[in-house]
Amino acid sequence: MQVHDMPALAGLRVDGARLWNSLMELARIGATEKGGVCRLALTQLDKQGRDLFIAWAKDIGCTVRVDAIGNIFARRAGTRDDLRPVMTGSHIDTQPTGGKFDGNYGVLAGLEVLHTLNDNNVRTAAPLEVAVWTNEEGSRFVPVMMGSGVFAGAFTLDHALAQKDREGVSVRDALAAIGYAGEGVVAHDVGAYFEAHIEQGPVLEANDKVIGVVQAALGQRWYDVTIEGMEAHAGPTPMELRRDALLVAADLIREVNRIALAHAPHGRGTVGWVDVHPNSRNVIPGRVKLTVDLRAADDATLLAMDRALREACEQAGLPVKVDEVVYFAPQPFEASLVASVRESAHALGLTSMDIVSGAGHDAVYLARVAPAAMIFVPCKDGISHNEIEDARADHLEAGCNVLLQAMLRAANASEGEAA
Incomplete structure (x- = not known):
């Protein structure tokens, strides 16, 4: 078959049953009683999952490399190995009460x-790579999206290797313990990057669409907020003379919700953690600490939400300290690759819609160093990071077929476009 014979290649389809069976086999490693998966990064269970991936990759003729942060790259040669690879991938580490599909599906x-291309004796011009990124979830080690972050230069290798879990085990030692302390440079040139993923939200299902054409990932600003009031006896202290930190906190929580709604459709605002002191039944709360998570699709909106939050804190009536602890810039994806995903879905006769990612993914970091795009498929009831996370086999197959066609388009582009 000719490498550039795209009309013929357009008829290729993946083996949906084989994809499903591989997902179910991987899900047995760290399986939980409720049907989920607990396979934390750089544990012995993670090692088993990595070993299985590498065995499968070698079975289909891939060469495999592990870099210094433990990222795995399975490479299928092209006819022009001087071209930059077209890469796809995700992660296989999970939340403590994770599901079968988050990350695992993308890998x-x-x-x-690659298996489908082997079955059909198709050789792409550019080489293809599948990446398994280390510690995407951040459940055991912080920061999240560690492997892709080091790859993209978001933080240094030494910083990542020095991070420790709750038991004091460093990333460096954990990698060595499972035999995945690779060598050599982390980063290499990438011609294009695609990541297939379950949506982890309810939008596709609510709109009865099979494919989400991901335009961008929302930017994020996280804050630690401390409200200082005065503890006092709940009985003798009149209402008008109280300095109730929890009352102010309640107003701020409602304000966070209002700020997000005022910046629809992509504004998000969440207070996910609250600590009340002294947390006693008959004592007026004297101090409240809470977290705020603001998200938006563009930096101008995110900054407007930041200003609104700070203004609300300044007008709260009690001293409020606001510390920003995380900032991820909004990340648009490469327009030409996004268009390729959309066109591939259309050519396959699949319903689709434009969508934004509310969560962070490895593709967000890859987009800093290479053209990148994402493909979403629905998950049942929008539930993820949960043992009952579920997805339909036909939807997973459909998303994989879109991935196949988008990767073929990128890998068989002219040298000027692909390299």
Whole structure:
């Protein structure tokens, strides 16, 4: 088959049953009683999952490399190995009460693409790679999206290797303990990057669409907020003379919700953690600490939400300290690759819609160093980071077929476009 014979390649389809079976086999490693998966980064269970991926990759003729932060790259040669690879991937580490599909689908969909090309004796011009990124979830080690972050230069290798879990085990030692302390440079040039993923939200299902064409990932600003009032006896202290920190906190929580609604459709505002002191039944709360998570699709909106939050805190009636602890800039994806995802879905006869990612993904960091795009498929009831996380086999197959076609388009582009 000719490398550039795209009409013929357009008829290729993945093996949906094989993809599903691989997902179910991987899900047995760290399986939980409720049907989920607990496979934390750089544990022995993670090692088993990594070993299985590498065995599958070698079975289909891939060469495998592990870098210094433990990222795994399975490479299928092209006819022009001087061209930059077209890459796909995700992660196989999970939350403590994680599901079968978050991350795992992106990795195994990539492997299924390569398997399908082997089945049909198709050789792309550019080489193809499937990446398994280290510690995307951040459940055991912080920062989240560690492997892709080091790859993209968001933080240094030494910083990542020095991070420790709650038991004091460093990333460096954990990698060595499972035999995945690779060598050599982390980063290499990438011609294009695609990531297939379950949506982890309810939008596709609510709109009865199979494919989400991801335009961008929301930017994020996280804050630690402390409200200082005065503890006092709940009985003798008149209402008008109280300095109730929890009352102010309640107003701020409602304000965070109002700020998000005022910046629809992509504004998000969440207070996910609250600590009340002294937390006693008959004592007026004297101090409240809470977290605020603001998200938006563009920096101008995110900054407007930041100003609104700070103004609300200044007018709260009690001293309020606001510390910003995380900032992720909004990340648009490469327009030409986004268009390729949309066109591939259309050519396959699949319903689709434009969507934004409310969560962070490895693709967010890859987009800093290479053209990148994402493909979403629905998950049942929008539930993820939960043992009952579920997805339909036909939707997973559909997303994988879109991934196949988008990767073929990128890998068989002219040298000027692909390299």
